[in-house]
Each structure stands twice: as structure tokens, then as C-alpha cells.
Amino acid sequence: MSWIDEKAKVELQRVREAREKQVYPYFREFETGGLHTQIAGKPVINFSSNDYLGLTNHPRVKEAAKKAVEKYACGLSSSRVQATTTEHVELEARLAKWFGYERCLMFTTGYQAMLGTIVSLADKDTTLVLDSYSHACILDGTFLAAGIPGRAPEVRFFNHNSAKSLERILKSRERKNAMVVVEGVYSLDGDKAHLAEFVEICAKYDAVLVVDDAHGTGTLGERGTGVLEETGLRDRVPVVVSTFSKSFGGIGGLLLGSEEVVDLVKHNARSFLFSASLPVPVVAAASTILDMLEEDGPKMVRELHQKSEYFRTELVKAGFDLGASNTHIMPVMCREERKTLFMHIALLECGVLMVPITYPAVKHGEERLRVNITRGHTQEDMDQALDLLKTYGEAFFVLSGEDIGPVEPA
């Protein structure tokens, strides 16, 4: 056995144990697309999907992708430098206009968009200031920037969503420039960034604010353009990063900003320059969703909000703890690993998928089910999920908060 096999054996012990106990919850295989899918031959309603507007499987979207396959196939076999199509350029121009920025650049994933943006903009003259709950793409972009010899920025963290903590960090920074990166909506907690306070502090300390609005795009603001539309702060935030992998029904990353900044990232971001171009069928699908948002965005956003309001009210009435959530992302806090896993398995047996989030993704004591309400969920879906959550929430002491105690083997 080589050392890498030894290493894998040692490091995967926890995964092996979970599989042996038949509570390993990840990488479950969907047998169809959509919120109403099938796992191991059984129908399942997915409540952990990020398809917030329920448009991914819309016939118009699929038809556009099929047409694009005929014209451009599934890939362009090269990066954007030598594989840009008129479809890419047209959609970038439309997106820039829809979001209200001068320019847009499409990456192959949102993860790459954030990596490329941070590495291109933050250098040795920069202090990068991150929220302590930052998504992996923000952390990885920062680690990458910090590892470039001679260019490494100073890296500082502030307490999650704390304006006071942010101000302390900006005041005591060591570098001339400062770049603050936050998320519009935090994906595990479902709370929004305190942007009104952050833009003021950034202005006071001459810092640039970058907002990753992956979960706000399509869900917030009257037209669905995101958290900056909702808060009326678009003019105060010079750089936005987003994704097609949630409301836009596919895959792909977005950078929005001024002509100069977007052009700089376009010519510097290695995650853009050295990775394959976004396939045109995916561009066509996103472009069709943009058509639909332009036609009917406000109605779709209202429908999403009505559904999430209903679900939230019922969960709160039943006594569930939703942490800091104030959006369609509603973590059902179980605060104990076994309770979370048991809830997940019991719900799945009954056809409802709510993915468990456990340590190290969250701290011990903050384990939860990932619950996202989407516009694609029906009243029956929500009522079925609520009934099951109440039943098992009582059975596994999630609602009472009591200790679950030792579990005897069957």
C-alpha cells in the first residue's frame, strides 16, 4: 500500500463509519432532473435545491439548449481567449444591462469567477477583508492570492455580519488599499449581509466592496436582480459576482463591474483564461431564463416570496429554530449531529430530501437540515414536508431540544 492509500484510509475513517452505519447522506444519485425527482427508484421532493425560481426544467429553457446543441455542440474545446461566440458576447451585454453595471464577464463557474476576481484585484498593496462565514470560493480565491510570491495581500477576517468588527479591521489595516468581500445572502444560514452599514463603513475607510450575490440573484429585488436592487445600493457597490447555478438553471459564473475593472479581470484571471469556455447550450438556457425574467420577473419573485413566507410561518408556529434566516433559505437547526442525520434519513424514507449540514461545514452545535423553498414547490409539497418535519422533529427531540440520549442498535 502506498502512502496515499494509507493517508486515504486514515482520513476517511469518519466517512467509512457513517457508511457502515448506513447514515452517510451525501452524493445521493438522482435518477431524473427537477425538484420532483427519484432516488433508488422512489419519488423524492428536493428541498435542498438552489433552483430558486423553478426554471431549470422549463420546456422553453430545455428547447433553447437543444437548439444550441445542434449549432454549437456541448463544448468549444478551448478557453474564451480562442472560443468566444456571439452568444457569449450578446448575453454578457444583456446581463450587464439587466443587473445595472457597465460590463459583465461570464466564467465557467461562479467559483472560478470569484477566484479570478480576487486574484486579479487584490495584490501586495491590498488588505482583503472577509466575513468569517465566507463561502469556499472566497476563501480559496484569498488563499490563492496569498500564495503568489511578491503579490500576497494582507488577509483579515471580521465577525459575521458585524459592522463594528468590520470597522475595527479597516481602521487597523496595514495596506494602502482595502477590499471587503461579503455575500448578499449566506447560503447555509439564509441571512442577508448588513449592506447598508457596510457601504457606509467602506466609504469612510476608502474600501472597495465586493458582493457575491449567488443566492440573491433571481430571488431579491422587485425584478429579481438581487440584494442590491432590494436595498437600493447598486451605485455604492462597484463589483458583484454571481452564478448561473442557482436561479439561472445551469452552470456559469458572472462578474459585474465597470468597463476597466472587468477588462482587467478578463486579461488577468487565470481561472478565466486557462479553463474551457462556457458551453453554448448553457449560455442559451441562461439567456432564455433572462428572457423570462425580463417578461415576468416581478411575478416570479413574488411567488417565491409568498411560498417562503408560508413555509417560514408554519415552521416558526411549530416551534422550529431557523437561526438567523430571513430569506427563502431556512436552515432547520437540529444542533446535534445524530438528530440531523436521523431527521434526514426519516424524511428521505418518506420522499422528502433535506440535506444534513454537519461539522466541519458548520460548528458543533450548529448542525442543521438545509431547507430551501423554491417557486417550483407546490402547496402539497410544502404541506407534506411540514407534516413530516413536525412528526420527526418531535420524535428526534429537535423541537423540544432535549438530549437524544444513547441509541441502541436494532
Ligand SMILES: Cc1ncc(COP(=O)(O)O)c(C=O)c1O
Ligand atoms: C455564495 C456562493 N458563491 C459562489 C458559489 C459558486 O457558484 P458555482 O456553483 O457557480 O461555482 C456558490 C455555490 O455554491 C455560493 O453559494
